[in-house]
Amino acid sequence: MTTKFYIILMILLPFVGxxxxxxKGFSLQEAIDFALQNNRNSMNAQLDIEAAKAxxxxxxxxxxxxxxxxxxxxxxxxQQVQVIPAEFFGGNPGEFxxxxxxxxxSMNATATLSQKxxxxxxxxxxxxAKVFLEISENAKTKTDLEVRKGVxxxxxxxxxxxxxxxxxxxxxxxxxxxxxxxxxxxxxxxxEEESVEQLQITLAxxxxxxxxxxxxxxxxxxxxxxxxxxxxxxxxxxxxxLERLTKENISLELLETEANVENTxxxxxxxxxxxxxxxxxxxxxxxxxxxxxxxxxGGYSAFSDDFTFTKKEQMWFGSSLFGLNLNIxxxxxxxxxxxxxxxxxxxxxxxxxxxEKEQTIQFEITAAxxxxxxxxxxxxxxxxxxxxxxxxxAKNQTKFFEGISSSFDLRQAQTQLYSAQQEFLQxxxxxxxxxxxxxxxxxxxxLNNQKKL
Numbered sequence: 001m002t003t004k005f006y007i008i009l010m011i012l013l014p015f016v017g018x019x020x021x022x023x024k025g026f027s028l029q030e031a032i033d034f035a036l037q038n039n040r041n042s043m044n045a046q047l048d049i050e051a052a053k054a055x056x057x058x059x060x061x062x063x064x065x066x067x068x069x070x071x072x073x074x075x076x077x078x079q080q081v082q083v084i085p086a087e088f089f090g091g092n093p094g095e096f097x098x099x100x101x102x103x104x105x106s107m108n109a110t111a112t113l114s115q116k117x118x119x120x121x122x123x124x125x126x127x128x129a130k131v132f133l134e135i136s137e138n139a140k141t142k143t144d145l146e147v148r149k150g151v152x153x154x155x156x157x158x159x160x161x162x163x164x165x166x167x168x169x170x171x172x173x174x175x176x177x178x179x180x181x182x183x184x185x186x187x188x189x190x191x192e193e194e195s196v197e198q199l200q201i202t203l204a205x206x207x208x209x210x211x212x213x214x215x216x217x218x219x220x221x222x223x224x225x226x227x228x229x230x231x232x233x234x235x236x237x238x239x240x241x242l243e244r245l246t247k248e249n250i251s252l253e254l255l256e257t258e259a260n261v262e263n264t265x266x267x268x269x270x271x272x273x274x275x276x277x278x279x280x281x282x283x284x285x286x287x288x289x290x291x292x293x294x295x296x297x298g299g300y301s302a303f304s305d306d307f308t309f310t311k312k313e314q315m316w317f318g319s320s321l322f323g324l325n326l327n328i329x330x331x332x333x334x335x336x337x338x339x340x341x342x343x344x345x346x347x348x349x350x351x352x353x354x355x356e357k358e359q360t361i362q363f364e365i366t367a368a369x370x371x372x373x374x375x376x377x378x379x380x381x382x383x384x385x386x387x388x389x390x391x392x393x394a395k396n397q398t399k400f401f402e403g404i405s406s407s408f409d410l411r412q413a414q415t416q417l418y419s420a421q422q423e424f425l426q427x428x429x430x431x432x433x434x435x436x437x438x439x440x441x442x443x444x445x446x447l448n449n450q451k452k453l
Contacts, residue, residue, distance in 0.1 A: 023235035023236060023237045024230075024234065024235070024236050024237065025236070025237040025238075025239050026155075026228075026236060026237070026238060026239065027239050027240050028151075028152065028155050028240050028245060031151050031155055031224075031228060031238075032148050032151050032152070034228055034229075035147050035148070035150075035151045035227060035228045035229060036144055036147060036148070037229075038228060038229030038230070039147045039151075039227065039228065039229045040229055041143050041146075041147060042140075042143055042144055042147050042229075043229070045136075045139055045140040045143040045144070046140060048136045048139060048140065049133070049136045049137055049140055051136070052129075052132050052133040052135075052136035052137075053133060055129060055132060055133075056129040056130065056132070056133050058129075059125045059126060059128070059129040060126060060129065062116075062122065062125070063116045063119070063122045063126070064115075065113060065114070065115050066113070066114045066115070067111065067112070067113050067114075068111070068112050068114075069109075069110065069111045069112075070108075070109070070110050070112075071107070071108070071109050072107065072108040072109075072110075073105075073106075073107045073309075074105065074106050074107075075104065075105045075307075076104050076105070079100045079102070079104060080100070081098050081099070081100055082098075082099055082100070082101060083096040083097065083098055083099070084096065084097055084099060085097075102303065103303040103304055103305050104304075104305045104306075105303070105304050105305065105306065105307060105309075106301065106302065106303045106304075107301070107302050107309045108299060108300070108301045108302075109299055109300050109301075110297055110298070110299030110300075111297060111298060111299065112295055112296070112297035113295065113296050113297065114293060114294070114295040115293070115294050115295070116291075116292075116293055117292040117293060117294050117324075118289075118290070118291060118292045119291045119292075119293075120285075120286030120287075120289040120291075121283055121286045121287065121291075123286070124279055124282045124283045124286055125283075127279055127282075128276070128279045128283075131272065131275050131276060131279060134272060135269070135272045135276075138265060138268050138269050138272060139269070141265050142265045142266070142269065145265060145440050145443070145445070146440070147227070148436070148440070148445060149436045149437065149440050150227045151224075151227050151228065152432060152433065152436040153433055153436070154220070154223050154224040154227040154228075155224060155238060155240070156242070156245075156429045156432045156433060157220045157223065157224070157429070158217070158220045158221055158224050158238055159238060159240070159241075159242040159245070159429075160220075160242065160425050160426070160428075160429050161213060161216050161217035161220045162217065162238070162242075163242050163425050164213045164217075164422065164425060165210065165213050165214055165217055167421050167425075168206055168209055168210040168213060169210065171206050171414075171418060171421075172203070172206050172207065172210060175199065175202060175203045175206055175414075176203065178199055178397070179196070179199045179200065179203055181401070182195050182196050182199055182407075183196055192407075194407060195400075195406075195407035196407075198407035198408060198410070198411045199407065199410075199411070201411070202411050202414055202415070206418070209418075221236060224236065224238075242425070242428050242429070243428060245428075245432060246379065246428040246429075246431050246432060249431055249432050249435045250376055250379075250431060250435075251435065252376075254372070254435065254438060254439070254442075254444070255369055255372065255373055257442055257444060259361075259362060259365040259366075259442060261358050261361050261362055261365075263443055264361050264365075264441070264442070264443050265443055266357060266361055267354075267357060267358060267361055270353060270354045270357040270358075271354060273350050273353065273354075274347070274350040274351060274353075274354050276350075277343070277346050277347040277349075277350040278347055280343045280346065280347075281340065281343040281344055281346075281347050283343075284336065284339045284340040284342075284343045285340055287329065287336055287339075288329055288336055289329075290326060290327060290328040290329070291326070291327045292324065292325070292326050292327075293324070293325040294322075294323070294324050294325075295322070295323055295324075295325070296320070296321065296322045296323075297320065297321050298318070298319065298320035298321075299318070299319055299320075300316040300317065300318050300319075301316065301317050301319070302314055302315065302316045302317070361441070364441050365438075365441045365442060368434070368437050368438040368441045368442075369438060371434045371437065371438075372431075372434040372435055372437070372438045374434075375427070375430040375431045375433075375434040375435075376431060378427050378430065379424075379427040379428060379430070379431050381427075382420070382423050382424040382426075382427035383424060383427075385420050385423070385424070386417075386420045386421060386423075386424045388420075389413075389416050389417040389419075389420035389421075390417060390420075392413050392416065392417070393413040393414055393416070393417040395413075396409055396410045396412075396413035396414075397410060397413075
């Protein structure tokens with residue numbers, strides 16, 4: 001029995017090992033690099049580029065030689081009867097003879113080579129295909145920038161939740177110890193019951209916050225996984241520390257970076273829209289130009305009353321043809337003129353939108369710099385406030401247990417400390433997020449193997 005048990009255990013052991021995925025560890029940069037390859041939005045943006053490349057060649061191929069072939073088989077179930085004057089065959093004048101022309105079955109096999117000689121819309125289409133590819137590439141860059149910012153935010157939220165849980169657990173342990181000591185003092189008649197109740201209120205609030213933050217930590221990890229393109233329940237480990245990451249993200253030099261609006265991806269996307277409108281105007285104008293196509297075809301035909309087309313003795317008759325097709329637009333009742341005017345208006349709107357976008361980007365960069373500078377200043381301020389709150393709370397604890405201050409004063413100092421702790425954590429996260437926002441606005445980040453924009 002024991003031998004069989006070990007045999008079964010050895011068989012099942014590999015499956016148990018594979019069923020539990022080992023936690024995957026990420027630094028912030030590793031998380032960004034992973035997301036740029038596996039985030040679903042980024043993957044779709046890359047597929048859009050591949051589709052644009054295929055469409056570019058599809059458009060190009062329409063102006064290259066085209067070859068087609070066709071096989072046509074006909075079988076008259078009942079042949080059409082024609083009547084002709086009977087006197088053609090020696091009959092009486094005024095009489096008609098019924099006659100059937102052709103064979104009951106026929107087959108034609110043809111091949112045609114066609115080539116555009118001139119088509120103004122085709123030339124515009126080639127330019128449009130190139131612009132469409134550029135639009136897709138810019139959209140991919142924009143998506144990757146947003147993915148990078150999303151990863152930084154998600155990474156920071158997880159670190160914030162982790163730090164919050166640890167701080168609340170420490171606060172809870174201190175409160176429980178204080179409550180135990182105060183309860184013993186009260187039971188000995190040396191402390192009022194209100195002091196115990198004040199600590200119980202504070203303890204209940206910390207426990208509630210800890211339960212809530214613990215749930216939020218689970219959600220933060222799940223959001224982090226989604227941003228990276230991982231399964232939502234995949235165990236992950238973050239190896240960076242929030243405070244160290246904050247210090248690494250304080251860069252005063254970034255505040256001095258000159259804003260080159262034309263290099264920002266939002267400006268380039270707006271410029272793509274303007275170029276698109278220019279091409280649409282060219283397209284409408286090209287519709288007034290003539291088009292010229294050339295073709296040559298050749299084929300063979302066979303005729304028979306029975307299906308003998310696969311036999312060697314079947315006779316096939318060859319033919320060939322060369323031709324040109326010239327199409328000259330002459331009059332459209334003002335339709336082409338109206339379409340051209342509409343395209344000109346849309347181009348004017350795109351030029352106005354480009355100017356508006358330039359002004360908006362300049363404002364966004366200025367605002368992002370202001371937010372980043374405030375985040376750095378607020379971080380320093382919150383750090384000082386936390387140290388003061390810690391000293392105040394420590395003094396009030398000493399005073400409380402020495403009987404100098406009341407439990408209300410201690411609770412107020414503790415509440416102030418807990419608030420300062422959360423504000424300091426949030427200030428660190430704000431520095432990281434504000435820097436990511438500024439870098440995104442300035443396009444100063446490097447994505448994968450791309451050059452800095």
